[in-house]
Amino acid sequence: MAATSRQAASESQDAPVPVIVAVDGPSGTGKSSTSRAVAVKLGLSYLDTGAQYRAITWWMLKHGVDVRDASAVAAAADRPEIVSGTDPVDPTITVDGADAAGPIRTQEVTDAVSAVSAVPGVRARITELQRAIAAGAPTGIVVEGRDIGTTVLPDADVKIFLTASPEARAARRGGELKAAGGGQGVDLDATREALLKRDAADSGRKTSPLRKADDAVEVDTTELALDQVVECVVTLIEEKRQAG
Numbered sequence: 001m002a003a004t005s006r007q008a009a010s011e012s013q014d015a016p017v018p019v020i021v022a023v024d025g026p027s028g029t030g031k032s033s034t035s036r037a038v039a040v041k042l043g044l045s046y047l048d049t050g051a052q053y054r055a056i057t058w059w060m061l062k063h064g065v066d067v068r069d070a071s072a073v074a075a076a077a078d079r080p081e082i083v084s085g086t087d088p089v090d091p092t093i094t095v096d097g098a099d100a101a102g103p104i105r106t107q108e109v110t111d112a113v114s115a116v117s118a119v120p121g122v123r124a125r126i127t128e129l130q131r132a133i134a135a136g137a138p139t140g141i142v143v144e145g146r147d148i149g150t151t152v153l154p155d156a157d158v159k160i161f162l163t164a165s166p167e168a169r170a171a172r173r174g175g176e177l178k179a180a181g182g183g184q185g186v187d188l189d190a191t192r193e194a195l196l197k198r199d200a201a202d203s204g205r206k207t208s209p210l211r212k213a214d215d216a217v218e219v220d221t222t223e224l225a226l227d228q229v230v231e232c233v234v235t236l237i238e239e240k241r242q243a244g
């Protein structure tokens with residue numbers, strides 16, 4: 001629903017106007033952590049669109065679709081049923097009814113996701129899903145990804161674009177990999193190179209590349225603690241709400 005019709009529908013019942021927040025940026029800038037915390041604080045829904053692209057990628061791999069063959073990926077794009085749970089306290093994702101939260105985080109999926117997400121048929125399908133979820137969020141939603149402010153929800157009330165230095169992002173991801181690997185050492189240079197490679201693929205694709213929307217507020221999180229980023233985004237949303 002467009003912002004104006006959402007507003008009219010909601011004002012007619014004296015309910016608060018749902019707020020739509022778009023959070024974009026490259027990998028490891030803090031999109032998921034920030035968006036979840038902001039949604040919890042403000043009582044909004046939360047959608048991790050990267051999880052949806054990971055889910056469709058996982059399905060392709062599981063069903064033997066060659067992820068380097070864009071026509072094969074496009075031909076299968078409508079087949080998986082992807083359902084996202086939007087409670088920020090416990091976000092969920094299922095594919096054909098099965099919990100996919102674990103399998104979508106494997107290295108195999110991470111390595112394949114940029115190729116799958118670059119296929120226009122995949123983006124069209126997932127974008128439609130995202131818009132339907134955002135339109136149905138009762139109090140509003142924080143949607144995080146790469147093209148939310150530019151393509152999925154260009155009329156979002158608040159648009160944030162998070163950045164951070166490659167070194168800070170690699171250190172954050174390295175911390176996660178170390179925890180997942182039971183404390184074993186992580187090659188930070190390799191982690192940084194992998195992040196930059198994925199950024200380049202996501203920024204360089206033809207359809208809906210990773211890009212800051214012209215009207216997005218850019219927040220460099222390199223030197224900020226997560227709490228500070230959350231506070232900054234909450235303030236921007238509250239300012240927007242007060243301005244009406």
Ligand SMILES: Nc1ncnc2c1ncn2[C@@H]1O[C@H](COP(=O)(O)OP(=O)(O)O)[C@@H](O)[C@H]1O
Nearest residue numbers: 027028029030031032033172176221224225226
């Ligand atoms: N401002 C920050 N300072 C330090 N660590 C952060 C910050 N924001 C996020 N993190 C940590 O960095 C890692 C990646 O964050 P995440 O939210 O998954 O980023 P993204 O969704 O952009 O890939 C997580 O372990 C998270 O706890």
Ligand SMILES: Nc1ccn([C@@H]2O[C@H](COP(=O)(O)OP(=O)(O)O)[C@@H](O)[C@H]2O)c(=O)n1
Nearest residue numbers: 027028049050051053113114117145146147
């Ligand atoms: N709105 C979005 C979100 C993710 N993606 C794709 O999905 C991949 C995984 O997204 P993610 O948010 O899970 O990535 P990280 O959290 O690992 O950075 C990205 O590298 C993009 O290829 C996208 O194309 N558009």
